[in-house]
Amino acid sequence: MIACGQFALLLAFFLSGYAVFADIAGSWRREAGLIKSARNATWATLLCLTVAMAALWVLLIGSDFSVVYVAENTSLHLPLAYKFSALWAGAAGSLLFWLWLQVGFGVIAWCIGERHNRIFAARARAIVNFVSMFFLLIMINDRNPFETSPSPLAEGQGLNPLLQHPAMVLHPPILFVGYAAFLVPFAWAYAWLKEPAGLAPMLKAARNWTLVAWLFLTAGIVLGAWWAYEELGWGGYWAWDPVENASLLPWLTSTALLHCFRLYKTRSGVAVWTMVLGILTFSLCIFGRFLTKYGLVSSVHAFPDPGLGILYMVLLVLLWVVAGVLIAMKYLGRKESVEPAAPAHRYVVYNNWLLVALTFVILVGTLFPFLTQVAIRIVNAVSTTPASIAPVTLEPSFFTRITAPGGLLLLFFIGACPHLIRRGVSVHWRVMAGVACLAAAAIVWLRTCGLDAPRPEGFAAVMGWWAQWLLSGEPQVPYFILCGYVFVNLIADLAGRTAGRGLRWYGARIVHFGVAMMFIGIAGSGGYGVETAVAMTEGQKITIQNALAETEGKKTAIPNYELTFDKLQGDHGPNYTAATAVISVSKDGKPVTTLRPAKAVYSPSGKAISEIDVRRTLAGDLYLAVTDVNVSARMINLRVMVKPLINWIWIGSGFMAIGTLMVIGAVLKPKQKAGVQSAEAAP
């Protein structure tokens, strides 16, 4: 079985290498025979990878601990579902799974029924196989899932109980489907660079792929956030950790890419944007993998183990060089001109710039420790005095503050652009309302800005002071204002003209509705959330406002819950013992609910995990976590959080998913209504 898997990987490497050669040679020399054999080779690669995956599954489920990967990620008594999902639990297996998905998508995109343009498909397929080669190189030599250990253990190391949660089982594969699927638009972009007109017949397909990939990426990110909120007990869902940012960056560029399809015309500026964003998105997927696995930046999620991870960067650089050469050949050699853009295009372009700016800001922030390290090395190499600073890490507050204005602008675009694209800037109530909302948001923001420091002297210092003052504003109410603007626009859309409506029209609006809901949830829970920690003994009663007054010294508008620590009871499960604090919650004297946060100790490892309990309402969550228990003294340390409006994040993401499915469903229909719906690509 092990040998079978090893051999399958090796064979896949050679097959994909051959396929690259055959596709490039075949498309260059227009030889159908070569292209056909490349197609077959790609099929064969997929078959080999399937065999490898099946072999790994057999080893995992059979608990063959002579294989290092199996020993590291499973244990004998691990429930079967988790042995199965261990395929993607570790680096080596997840790489195999990701690659299998990529080649699978490549086969679906370009090996099944590419009637339109075999040469165009051949070029795109070459890219897929090229990427496969690198992945396989890394896998075979460095992260081999079939590596055996010279001294096999009798028992595996098992899976951290924190990860034994449905969301954590689904989160990696869903993300990988998204990442892998973005290879398709990426490869298409390269084929387009060689032959722009070739994309036109496949535009719908390209749009579909991007939609599906985007849906999976969004779902994967939200699942991760949901798990963090439920399982980790710190009451948050996003920490701007490098691994999290690595998934957000391609999400931002792919959102821009999605909107480009709407106004795509070959040889137009938007077409260039489409290709650039397509290339950028998958590049960010790979770069994200490199960032976290290669240990470029330390993260609580990253387990740096450099090895051959540098090959990811080599792959990226090679691919960009190829793209650069193709672009140079196209635009500099033959002096091809770009068609003048229709006025409507500019709004898509503004949107793209905004999303790219956000991507840039988050990327720089994430890489900042690495960049400062590089700067230090340069300074040390160049000057005689050693640099007096150390690598710098940026706190999450950097990210929240720098992205806050961007989010407001995004909401403005969501509300205004559909109208602007159709009618342009005019004295229309939608435009007026948009400007008014922006102005109102700005006024509220400025009123909440506050800075203790006195204004300094000197131009640069004053500029800095103003910037700090601006950055200190509270964004909650501005966000509510702009979300309201989006809602008003959506309602007006519903009430307005009925011509040209279809599944796609409704779907797009539902997605944007979901986005606005998410922002309401984010602003509410982030801006008005409170948290405190208290020590309680059995029978003790506290009110949240009092607890907050002691620790934070500020008044808040949240409901004043009264928490009574009724009793501490012991629970047992199949593999854990838990101390559960039974807490009665009441508001204004009326009992509301009973929550049972617990601290559970899992038997194989002896690790203690805090099992939170939450009271969820649309208005917000009351979130309790037991951080410490002293059984003999009947005392607990309780973390209490109130998170207003947080459930709108999950509800909003649900709407986003539903809306996206509707748009995908519409785009899958064979015939499209001409005119109002998407622009057809003109060759």
Add this chain to the structure above:
Amino acid sequence: MKALVLVKWVIGIAAIGGGLTFFMVQAMQSSWSYYYTVDEFVSGSEKIRNAPVRLAGKVKPGTAVKDMQTLRLTFTLAGKEAEIPVAYTGIVPDNFAEDIEVVVQGRLEPSGTFKADSVMTRCESKYKAKVE
């Protein structure tokens, strides 16, 4: 003509990029902390020791004390050679334990104790089973 368009592009990007960079730098001001190991920090200069920093080290076995009444955690953060006492009031991650790697963020107090604003542990996607 083409040169003019190019110049407009360059100026536009420079202006936006410049503005963006300026704001980013400003946003970084109160959000950044230097990242040191315990050894580097303890043997570092005055300036280093007075700045907000993140320190990486291990929780020295036998030194972690949690007072449940005051919710205060004290422990010694150990590097390869140097060590530093840390005091922290607040939320401690579930997997905080002795002899593990942690990153603390905060400032050194005049008393010589490092006052931590946050304590971070590694998210363990795999853990090593206790050696029996």
